Amino acid sequence: MRIAQIAPLFERVPPHRYGGTERVVSYLTEELVARGHDVTLFASGDSITRARLVPGAPKSLRLGDPHVDPVALHLGMLLAVYERAKEFDLIHSHTDYLGLPLINRSSVPRVQTLHGRLDLPEIHPIYRAFPEVAFVSISDAQRAPLDGISWAGTVHHGLPHDLYGFHESPGDYLLFLGRISPEKRPDAAIRVAVRAGVPLRIAAKVDRPDQGYFDQVVRPLLGHPLVEYLGEVDDGEKERLLGGALALLFPIDWPEPFGMVLIEALACGTPIIARRRGSIPEIVTEGRTGLICETEAEMVRAVQRIGELHRTDCRSEFERRFTVAKMTDGYTAIYERARTRAGSTTIRADVRAGLERTLPA
Numbered sequence: 001m002r003i004a005q006i007a008p009l010f011e012r013v014p015p016h017r018y019g020g021t022e023r024v025v026s027y028l029t030e031e032l033v034a035r036g037h038d039v040t041l042f043a044s045g046d047s048i049t050r051a052r053l054v055p056g057a058p059k060s061l062r063l064g065d066p067h068v069d070p071v072a073l074h075l076g077m078l079l080a081v082y083e084r085a086k087e088f089d090l091i092h093s094h095t096d097y098l099g100l101p102l103i104n105r106s107s108v109p110r111v112q113t114l115h116g117r118l119d120l121p122e123i124h125p126i127y128r129a130f131p132e133v134a135f136v137s138i139s140d141a142q143r144a145p146l147d148g149i150s151w152a153g154t155v156h157h158g159l160p161h162d163l164y165g166f167h168e169s170p171g172d173y174l175l176f177l178g179r180i181s182p183e184k185r186p187d188a189a190i191r192v193a194v195r196a197g198v199p200l201r202i203a204a205k206v207d208r209p210d211q212g213y214f215d216q217v218v219r220p221l222l223g224h225p226l227v228e229y230l231g232e233v234d235d236g237e238k239e240r241l242l243g244g245a246l247a248l249l250f251p252i253d254w255p256e257p258f259g260m261v262l263i264e265a266l267a268c269g270t271p272i273i274a275r276r277r278g279s280i281p282e283i284v285t286e287g288r289t290g291l292i293c294e295t296e297a298e299m300v301r302a303v304q305r306i307g308e309l310h311r312t313d314c315r316s317e318f319e320r321r322f323t324v325a326k327m328t329d330g331y332t333a334i335y336e337r338a339r340t341r342a343g344s345t346t347i348r349a350d351v352r353a354g355l356e357r358t359l360p361a
Contacts, residue, residue, distance in 0.1 A: 158327030167243030269311035
């Protein structure tokens with residue numbers, strides 16, 4: 001199959017350090033290539049891939065000129081995709097609603113994975129205006145706020161089977177990994193660890209919009225002797241930190257669409273302590289791969305219970321549910337259905353045109 005994969009331009013594919021959507025696009029693209037598909041990746045020019053790379057920007061926007069217009073660059077890339085649409089059997093976009101108004105430029109089947117939050121009512125009319133697009137959610141919880149569209153399916157994210165090794169014997173610390181932001185609540189993770197009396201390591205980036213939150217809320221808490229702030233880390237350091245952690249703390253306070261770090265932790269055998277928000281009950285199996293809480297007090301008690309969980313169960317759950325092979329199987333099934341649906345639509349249009357030619361004026 002000739003497939004166009006369209007990634008956001010904010011990070012390279014795969015990201016050098018932090019990055020969820022672009023990381024998923026990378027894993028999916030490389031697996032599709034390995035399965036013999038002819039894949040063209042539209043992404044930043046510093047991306048690394050075995051697919052055919054078409055740059056939408058010279059390098060990832062987070063590392064480039066902060067004054068460029070990211071919307072213009074994304075739309076320019078999407079226009080380039082549709083100018084070449086006849087070269088593809090299917091176009092798979094990961095840019096949320098950007099580019100949807102361009103789909104009428106081509107009859108090529110379109111699959112659109114929605115990676116962001118969908119509880120914002122102002123975006124609902126945009127998605128409902130395109131019933132011909134095969135929309136994919138990354139969790140069932142993510143799609144709950146958005147009705148009135150034709151969902152093609154839910155495909156959970158997946159990692160390469162051997163990307164992270166299983167770590168049977170953890171260290172003595174808790175871990176917060178990802179991004180410093182109000183909705184991720186690293187301040188809550190610090191309070192939980194301090195109350196539990198367990199060291200906490202924080203490996204996370206700070207984006208410009210979140211600098212104020214970091215300076216005003218998080219930074220004053222970093223002076224505690226149990227807390228160690230490491231900043232943003234690369235993949236090698238990420239595995240070492242995840243594999244050595246007693247548990248991953250995930251005290252989010254927003255409707256998390258998926259949470260890539262959750263399955264990264266499971267791959268290492270590390271259980272999760274998380275607040276019940278968004279996809280958490282769908283990804284974390286209560287009492288087996290993690291403990292799901294509501295309050296910080298409950299999370300403190302969960303830290304004391306983490307020894308009840310078995311790290312082998314975490315790794316087994318990853319292998320059963322969250323590998324790149326499982327993810328790619330889900331997407332290829334959706335690709336085939338989208339192509340079949342598009343073919344049926346074309347046939348119906350041809351039949352209708354033929355009937356119109358036979359009717360008297």
